[in-house]
Amino acid sequence: MIDALRNSYEIEFFRARYNAFYLFSILASEPVRKRRLDEQGVNEEEYKAIKKEEEAKTAEYLVSKNKKETKKQQDPFGSQKIIECISRGDVFINNDRNSEEAKAKLRYQLMKYVALIRHPGLVTPTNDERSMQIAFTARYSSGCISRQVGAVVVGQEGYIRGMGWNDPPEGFIPCLYRTHKELIVCGDKNLFSNYERNIHFIKRIKEEKQKNPALLDNAPFCFKDYQKNIEFDEFLENIEKDKKENIKKHKDKILKFYKNPSRERALHAEENAFLQITKVGGEPVVGGTLYSTAFPCQLCAKKSMQLKIKRIVYIDPYPDIALTHTFGTYGEEVEPPKLEMFSGAIGPAYFKLFAPFLPVKDELKILLEEGEEGKSNGG
Numbered sequence: 398m399i400d401a402l403r404n405s406y407e408i409e410f411f412r413a414r415y416n417a418f419y420l421f422s423i424l425a426s427e428p429v430r431k432r433r434l435d436e437q438g439v440n441e442e443e444y445k446a447i448k449k450e451e452e453a454k455t456a457e458y459l460v461s462k463n464k465k466e467t468k469k470q471q472d473p474f475g476s477q478k479i480i481e482c483i484s485r486g487d488v489f490i491n492n493d494r495n496s497e498e499a500k501a502k503l504r505y506q507l508m509k510y511v512a513l514i515r516h517p518g519l520v521t522p523t524n525d526e527r528s529m530q531i532a533f534t535a536r537y538s539s540g541c542i543s544r545q546v547g548a549v550v551v552g553q554e555g556y557i558r559g560m561g562w563n564d565p566p567e568g569f570i571p572c573l574y575r576t577h578k579e580l581i582v583c584g585d586k587n588l589f590s591n592y593e594r595n596i597h598f599i600k601r602i603k604e605e606k607q608k609n610p611a612l613l614d615n616a617p618f619c620f621k622d623y624q625k626n627i628e629f630d631e632f633l634e635n636i637e638k639d640k641k642e643n644i645k646k647h648k649d650k651i652l653k654f655y656k657n658p659s660r661e662r663a664l665h666a667e668e669n670a671f672l673q674i675t676k677v678g679g680e681p682v683v684g685g686t687l688y689s690t691a692f693p694c695q696l697c698a699k700k701s702m703q704l705k706i707k708r709i710v711y712i713d714p715y716p717d718i719a720l721t722h723t724f725g726t727y728g729e730e731v732e733p734p735k736l737e738m739f740s741g742a743i744g745p746a747y748f749k750l751f752a753p754f755l756p757v758k759d760e761l762k763i764l765l766e767e768g769e770e771g772k773s774n775g776g
Contacts, residue, residue, distance in 0.1 A: 518753025539562040541571065
């Protein structure tokens with residue numbers, strides 16, 4: 398047993414090397430984690446520093462140059478990637494509560510999955526596992542080059558009403574299949590919008606391509622990333638000259654926190670699942686459950702409220718403002734969905750744990766025959 402893996406490449410190393418490797422993501426929601434750290438004497442500033450390190454995608458480290466100078470470089474292989482590691486889990490176990498009953502449930506879950514590792518097929522999947530497995534599989538249909546998300550909407554009776562993944566509207570070409578070179582050379586209207594084919598946007602693409610032509614020639618690009626830079630430059634035009642240079646120095650940090658969902662080409666997975674229901678004239682989802690591989694953003698949170706979704710089950714434990722804003726609104730006529738982190742097995746582990754080596758009936762027959770043979774031999 399390994400105590401903790403905090404880099405996704407470490408996880409993939411063990412997966413490739415050991416067929417019987419299972420990653421357990423034992424986690425608690427952010428408010429609970431913060432409260433537990435408070436109890437251990439961690440102050441607000443220390444908590445923010447821990448959270449920042451956990452959420453960092455790559456770490457910066459200093460390297461010497463000519464033994465005199467140092468410069469910062471990105472290290473994707475040696476840094477912590479907590480969020481990504483959690484999402485790659487095989488078995489998810491919720492460790493939110495401190496009561497004795499909750500601790501007993503935690504012990505039960507650990508014993509259950511250890512037993513399934515040793516003897517697959519002892520029990521069948523839970524309703525949550527079945528639905529989340531479908532959402533988990535659906536996300537690989539996404540052509541997003543940044544993040545793949547899957548979602549499933551289930552009615553009160555437990556049957557699936559809709560399924561979705563983050564992708565552009567039907568008929569649009571996903572970003573995975575649109576390259577820098579194609580936009581610059583031909584600007585096919587079937588691949589690119591009128592906005593992307595205008596001279597200002599193409600100029601930005603060319604500027605980026607000139608920095609590393611060999612790498613970006615046939616590489617796909619994210620429209621939102623380029624659009625953020627364009628809007629940032631437009632913002633700078635209205636800033637006084639003496640402040641402009643200082644703002645430029647912090648451009649990367651500013652853009653990191655600049656999020657504008659209206660600039661995305663793709664519909665979110667939850668949106669696609671909701672729209673699929675209306676598109677095919679599906680059944681109502683009032684009182685149903687939304688399963689998503691990521692915590693819903695504020696836009697999708699509002700839609701789930703409007704549809705009167707009763708319960709939301711998610712994997713990614715790092716929610717945005719939706720947790721305290723949209724889901725934190727209460728009133729006589731407002732009842733936010735119950736939010737639950739997913740507990741169970743998904744992905745390849747779902748099949749490894751729940752598919753028996755032999756049909757149970759055949760296994761029992763063999764055991765009974767061995768028992769009879771033992772008796773006849775005086776055992």
